[in-house]
Amino acid sequence: MSQAVDTGAYQRERDRSIEDPEGFWRDAAAAIDWDVEPPIVLDRSDAPYYRWFTGGRLNTCFNALDRHVLAGHGERLALVYDSPVTGTADTYSYSRLLDEVATFAGVLRGLGVEKGDRVLLYMPMVPEAVIAMLATARLGAVHSVVFGGFAPHELAIRIDDATPKVVVSASCGIEPGRVVEYKPMLDRALEAADHTVDATVILQRPQAVAEMGERDHDWRALAAAAEPAGCVSVEATDPLYVLYTSGTTGKPKGIVRDNGGHAVALAWSMRNVYDIGAGDVFWAASDVGWVVGHSYIVYAPLIAGATTVVYEGKPVGTPDASAFWRVIATYGVKALFTAPTAFRAIKKEDPDASLRAGHDLSSLQTLFLAGERLDPDTYHWASDILGIPVVDNWWQTETGWPIAANPRGLEPLPIKPGSPSVIMPGYDVRVLDERGLPVEPGQEGNISIRLPLPPGTLPTLWNDDKRYVDSYLAVFSGYYATGDGGYIDEDGYIFVMGRTDDVINVAGHRLSTGSMEAVVATHPMVAECAVIGVHDQLKGQIPRAFVVLKAGADIDPKQLEKEIVASVRDEIGPVAAFKSVVIVPGLPKTRSGKILRRTMRGIADGRPEAPPSTIDDISVLDVLRPLLQGD
Numbered sequence: 007m008s009q010a011v012d013t014g015a016y017q018r019e020r021d022r023s024i025e026d027p028e029g030f031w032r033d034a035a036a037a038i039d040w041d042v043e044p045p046i047v048l049d050r051s052d053a054p055y056y057r058w059f060t061g062g063r064l065n066t067c068f069n070a071l072d073r074h075v076l077a078g079h080g081e082r083l084a085l086v087y088d089s090p091v092t093g094t095a096d097t098y099s100y101s102r103l104l105d106e107v108a109t110f111a112g113v114l115r116g117l118g119v120e121k122g123d124r125v126l127l128y129m130p131m132v133p134e135a136v137i138a139m140l141a142t143a144r145l146g147a148v149h150s151v152v153f154g155g156f157a158p159h160e161l162a163i164r165i166d167d168a169t170p171k172v173v174v175s176a177s178c179g180i181e182p183g184r185v186v187e188y189k190p191m192l193d194r195a196l197e198a199a200d201h202t203v204d205a206t207v208i209l210q211r212p213q214a215v216a217e218m219g220e221r222d223h224d225w226r227a228l229a230a231a232a233e234p235a236g237c238v239s240v241e242a243t244d245p246l247y248v249l250y251t252s253g254t255t256g257k258p259k260g261i262v263r264d265n266g267g268h269a270v271a272l273a274w275s276m277r278n279v280y281d282i283g284a285g286d287v288f289w290a291a292s293d294v295g296w297v298v299g300h301s302y303i304v305y306a307p308l309i310a311g312a313t314t315v316v317y318e319g320k321p322v323g324t325p326d327a328s329a330f331w332r333v334i335a336t337y338g339v340k341a342l343f344t345a346p347t348a349f350r351a352i353k354k355e356d357p358d359a360s361l362r363a364g365h366d367l368s369s370l371q372t373l374f375l376a377g378e379r380l381d382p383d384t385y386h387w388a389s390d391i392l393g394i395p396v397v398d399n400w401w402q403t404e405t406g407w408p409i410a411a412n413p414r415g416l417e418p419l420p421i422k423p424g425s426p427s428v429i430m431p432g433y434d435v436r437v438l439d440e441r442g443l444p445v446e447p448g449q450e451g452n453i454s455i456r457l458p459l460p461p462g463t464l465p466t467l468w469n470d471d472k473r474y475v476d477s478y479l480a481v482f483s484g485y486y487a488t489g490d491g492g493y494i495d496e497d498g499y500i501f502v503m504g505r506t507d508d509v510i511n512v513a514g515h516r517l518s519t520g521s522m523e524a525v526v527a528t529h530p531m532v533a534e535c536a537v538i539g540v541h542d543q544l545k546g547q548i549p550r551a552f553v554v555l556k557a558g559a560d561i562d563p564k565q566l567e568k569e570i571v572a573s574v575r576d577e578i579g580p581v582a583a584f585k586s587v588v589i590v591p592g593l594p595k596t597r598s599g600k601i602l603r604r605t606m607r608g609i610a611d612g613r614p615e616a617p618p619s620t621i622d623d624i625s626v627l628d629v630l631r632p633l634l635q636g637d
């Protein structure tokens with residue numbers, strides 16, 4: 007065990023989870039309906055590829071829907087859809103959602119989807135996105151959701167890696183002030199991909215009706231003729247989904263999620279971390295394209311028998327900074343989960359939160375914030391205006407559920423601003439120095455998790471066991487390297503200070519600077535470049551490119567910026583929020599030619615960053631300093 011907090015319920019559960027993981031998770035597995043109870047809880051036979059609940063069989067969709075209906079709760083509200091961008095709203099009881107999911111599973115089956123096949127989703131925040139995910143799970147197939155803010159090139163990369171049999175999309179998404187036509191982007195991606203997809207299913211929306219080609223099928227037409235499909239029993243260790251996340255290189259990592267461990271971990275976290283049970287209303291104001299959407303818009307609330315909110319809008323601008331208060335009051339939301347950026351956006355528009363007036367927020371018991379560092383200012387502002395606990399929680403696409411949180415359902419602990427509180431049961435977190443040795447409490451280092459990871463976390467990367475080991479397990483022997491740095495204090499509270507690699511976090515979106523550099527470098531006048539994440543008041547971080555021009559290149563800097571910004575938007579997508587290109591005479595490098603991005607980041611953020619002794623030409627930094635620190 008590492009550091010201790012106290013000896014209450016939290017500490018007892020956490021101790022047990024480390025000392026007797028099999029017993030702890032066997033008990034937690036009782037929250038799930040199994041077709042075959044798992045004979046093995048923790049399977050160490052193929053370490054470091056640990057598996058949970060080997061030999062168990064279940065269906066995740068059954069656990070999310072059918073079992074609640076069979077238990078007589080069909081009329082309970084499963085999902086509410088609220089869309090200020092279209093001016094519509096809708097509600098789905100568990101019975102209605104089950105009917106629509108079974109029907110769409112029939113649609114997918116009619117297109118040849120079987121257990122283990124991949125179905126890729128490129129969808130806006132509409133109930134059909136949830137329906138398509140659950141329908142895929144119902145068939146024992148594997149979904150891979152791609153966030154709508156990614157451009158065709160990124161979509162094509164994911165299509166080639168996941169090799170889906172069917173792609174499900176919509177004619178358009180709606181961003182404030184503009185309709186985003188998805189279908190032409192999907193067509194471009196399918197054209198660019200090497201993998202051939204035989205069938206797409208398109209949800210036609212009235213804001214932009216898509217032109218249909220030979221391989222395209224209309225969602226509603228197929229659904230009207232489909233036979234509902236039942237649940238296919240799968241192994242607990244079979245994949246439920248693949249979700250791509252940015253790594254340090256341009257190639258995203260396909261995070262694999264299994265069925266059994268995932269269901270168990272989400273059921274545990276929903277009750278013990280988020281304090282949500284059957285009949286409660288939980289709103290994760292995120293997107294189904296991110297892991298928060300997978301875990302806490304779709305699976306966890308439904309497995310718990312709660313009501314989930316699918317919100318197609320923004321915290322501000324749809325129509326104003328009262329949007330969140332309206333949704334909370336309208337649906338009686340008990341807990342809201344969002345990213346700190348959302349609250350920073352509300353604070354910027356309405357610093358006194360005067361637009362809260364007239365909205366009854368008495369249902370709201372907790373605000374959970376995650377996805378990026380929760381700065382103390384935002385924490386204090388949210389706490390002051392809401393007068394309820396504001397709970398930071400830290401986790402990753404890889405882990406699928408919190409590594410650190412304040413377990414509100416298990417035992418609410420004191421909150422320390424700047425810390426996502428304590429390590430959750432199942433995770434044996436240590437802070438290691440560069441040699442892989444544990445550091446003292448309060449000392450900063452690499453946040454690492456001793457193997458095995460708990461249920462619900464990634465068992466491997468899609469089709470790439472080697473990259474899984476190289477990226478996460480080979481850094482410190484016996485540990486999973488989170489890629490985040492930070493420290494644990496004397497009370498066992500963790501403080502996460504930021505990435506130790508070149509991954510950046512823009513408005514809670516994890517992005518690769520490597521993939522942006524790859525695009526910037528294609529500009530014909532650019533000799534070399536570095537993209538780094540710099541601090542931003544609103545989005546936490548934003549990317550900035552520093553480019554060295556080819557000898558003799560002659561271009562107006564504004565024109566260069568315009569061209570490069572346009573190509574990053576076109577290749578990666580608007581979500582990159584890439585808006586700044588600075589021409590520099592040279593980039594700082596080591597004698598072996600490695601660009602010193604970390605040193606650049608430190609200078610840009612105003613941190614005292616000593617350049618490494620291996621720097622080739624230290625005078626480059628003197629020239630760069632004012633450019634790095636400029637707006």
Ligand SMILES: CCC(=O)SCCNC(=O)CCNC(=O)[C@H](O)C(C)(C)COP(=O)(O)OP(=O)(O)OC[C@H]1O[C@@H](n2cnc3c(N)ncnc32)[C@H](O)[C@@H]1OP(=O)(O)O
Pocket residue numbers: 130153154155156179181182186291292293296297298320321344345347348351376377378400401402403512513514515516545579580581582583
């Ligand atoms: C704990 C584990 C994890 O970390 S999971 C990840 C958790 N992260 C999140 O939940 C994300 C939180 N962030 C957000 O929800 C948004 O950024 C909020 C705060 C709502 C602000 O949204 P917005 O104003 O659109 O800014 P943004 O930076 O997200 O968007 C930048 C540009 O991209 C666009 N965009 C966004 N989403 C889409 C989409 N689905 N389809 C098409 N375009 C999209 C935005 O419109 C924006 O475009 P523009 O540059 O303004 O033209």
